Amino acid sequence: MPRRLIPFLDDNMHRLGLLRAVGPLYQFRHAELHDHLAASASPPTGKP
Template sequence: MFGFVFGLGDYGAWALFTLTRAWLAARGRLPRNLMAFLADAHEKRGVLRQVGPVYQFRHLELQHRLARR
């Protein structure tokens, strides 16, 4: 496993992000389609705001509450 992750270092942060996202989705800790989830939370539910390429919580208390889970 270490060799696989070490080999991904040549591809930079994107490869590590993709690997981590797949691992967390497989364990049920992250939605399988993360970008669709974020778009829904931003456009339809208004929970997130988009500042450039970054999503932020609109309400700091909601962020803290979810972090405690």
């Protein structure tokens, strides 16, 4: 994970067209990318 997430999103992901800014939020432009990332993410365990 980048140390400075918002600058990373602004500079890279938004510029490449992978994200779009909707007000203060970012959304994935491609549903397939969103689904892929959601499927590969492990659910939180609740442990620190």
